[in-house]
Amino acid sequence: MQKTCNILIGGEAGQGLVTVGQILAKGLVRSGYAICVTQSYQSRIRGGHNTFAIRAGVDPIKAPQEAVDLLVALDADTVQIHKKELLPHGLIIIDEALARTGDGVFPIPFTKLAPDQYTNIVDLGVIAALLGLDQGICAQAVADFFGKGHRDVIQENQRALEAAYRWGIEQAAAFEKLPPLSQPKPHMMMNGNEAIALGAASAGLKFYSFYPMTPSTSIGLALAAWARELGIIVEQAEDEIAAINMALGASFAGAPSMVATSGGGFALMVEGVSLAAMTETPVVIVVGQRPAPATGLPTRTAQADLEFVLHAGHGEFPRAVFAPGSIEECFTLTQKALALAERYQGPVFILTDQFLADSYRATAPFQLDGMPLVQPWSPKGNVFPTPYRRFAITADGISPRLLPGLTEHLVVADSDEHTEDGHITEDLEVRTKMVNKRLRKGAGMRVEAIPPELQGAEGPDLLLITWGSSKGAVEEAAALMQARGEQVATLHFAQVWPLVPELFLERLQRAKEVVVVEGNATGQLARLIRRETGFLIERRVLRYDGLPITPEFITRELER
């Protein structure tokens, strides 16, 4: 296991801890270090206890860590709340005016270093010096962050940074620096939502509609920033019902479309899911999970909407559900989701959550060569039986999709049960055939399903199963146990539907013990696996307090 440094910045909302965190994270990534950010905030306008944690190291970091090396306390509460997480060598960085002497307290003479309003920058300078970051890189990160601001403000910030950095260097013996890097490779600092936006844009997304809802809103903001250059329309709707139905309209017209929301907003979208299925209209739906029911814990994380998304929409129809476990998977699976939606002409889901949405990581540039742009499915070489039938019954269930107005043929879509040419019918024989046709598309999706990813040897003593954003924590927990000589492997489901038993059941059967790790209270993946395979996973490590699953959490629970 590599040695990492976990920096936890804590304070009240409105104190600017995200600013410090983001600039520091940027400085770390530009210096070539790997990071994993965990943002934890309360649903408050002001006040409350919030944290921005950056775990940094030389090699890629997949998961957050609870134990803290550097506790940056913007208020006294932070010390009280997080003191117990501080490692023996750890330091508490705090204003000397707030500090009570004690173990690990490292008071900073803020007033001597810079005027009051620059305390955040002073924190940044001191941390950068303690970690051994280059002052120039940090100065650039500060300059970039404040952008085209007032020149005086920028200069004052730089002056504060320099004074703090110089002061920090004098105290540098107090803390072990990050190991130097031999040949840093260029990385991007990116969070899960930005990767979803980029993945969609690079796949050929043309229309995106949304209604603001934490933690999904930043996908729309990221897309809007590039919308003009990429020829994407981003539309803020008056509610989620309008958002998904706008997307269905755009998709009917031929524009690859996506929407994003969270559980409560998705509840409003559900009728649209069914409509997409019936009218065979492609749409990608991103659900950023947070603790529910109802408003729940609106700014925290959960993995509790798997069953909801799996069953959303009345009636029976095929769907695919992806659950990315990393920034890279956010990117690649969004591309895949768009392609699948267009190919199978129906709803495809991406299940992410607040933790992954807000978790910045150092990400290697994506491979874009040879990636085809998603196109509305159309009959190959425009060959199809005449007269044209939009919902022609075919062997694979996929019917020739022409775009309305772009063909001489009439293209109609109906929410009622319909005939092959798209008109309402009460012919019950046709009804049965249509249900079967739509369900046959599910067989194709099964063939294309992504197999769960195995890490470790076949037939282990312990197999840890997980899905979505808990991937990194589970893999790191397994690595810790492997280092102790235990036979542990992990199996991560980046696609949770369709579940194809041939792709994983044998692995479960060959393990001595199987444990599922999930961010919900009932073990939704375990129940799904039981339903689909009959295999019962009795032992479940479940977290549903609103915080992300960490390697320490898993180890603690397993040792119980």
Place this chain on the structure above:
Amino acid sequence: MDKNLDRLNIYASRLLSEKEYFVPGHRACQGCAEALAVRLVAKALGRNTVVASATGCMEIVSSPLPLTSWNVPWMHVAFENAAAVASGIEAGLKVLMRKKRIPQQKITVMAMAGDGGTSDIGLQALSGAMERGHDFVYCCFDNEAYMNTGIQRSSATPFGASTTTSPAGSLVAGQTSWKKNMPEIAAAHNIPYVATACTSYPFDLMEKVKKAAAIKGPAYVHILSVCPTGWRLPTQMAILAGRLAVETGMFPLYEVERGRYTLNVELTELRPIEEYLKIQGRFRHLTQEMIAQIQQRVREEYEKLKKKVQLTNED
């Protein structure tokens, strides 16, 4: 009608109840005029009130223990449903009184939501409740964007204002559409009472809320609630900004009582709109041309309103 109403006309603060039903200790931002508006509304409605509140700033800042501000029964509901839940509360109370399960008495049901919860996602439920004719008061606390989730535009965001989803840049200068006229939409439902109000005119506001509660049937009060955080305004200037909104004609104070329009603050001359715009960071990017465009529109709208006053008071 409530006797207090007439006395309030003389604008004497000592005649007001000292009792508070939305008490201090909440965590709204410094200078938040919306929290002040809620306080004044609660004070005007008094103890016999049940509140249905949609998601928004006011829910977040006033309800986490130990900071709860509410001294009247209060239910937080989903974003789009304040008016529907209030309809249910009103009908529930009515049937309980009819069946003599609870004593016959005047209980005011107030639905509250922000501008997003009213003019965007909650419009359908509000329209339904007004059309069905429930005896309730609907207060829209309008701070002109989704402030709680990080300043996203709503349909009540004014033309030209910069928000995170209508940012001012080199290509687009903030919000591209004109503010949705919610009071007129409410008035078009032919409900007995519609009013606009602003915390910068506290007695006017409370009088209107009292009137709204006293009138039988649906009443709609649209309250401009200055948001220093979202409007990029110094925190001590919220009341001034509200005054300027009224005096420039940007947000006229008026009532529609059974179809009859009354201007409550009549202006012989509108102050130049620039005085209102220039103090707010969200309008900082506006060109003289855009300001002229807004000025033109404000003047036209004000004239239209004056005509309505004239037309509905002719007899």
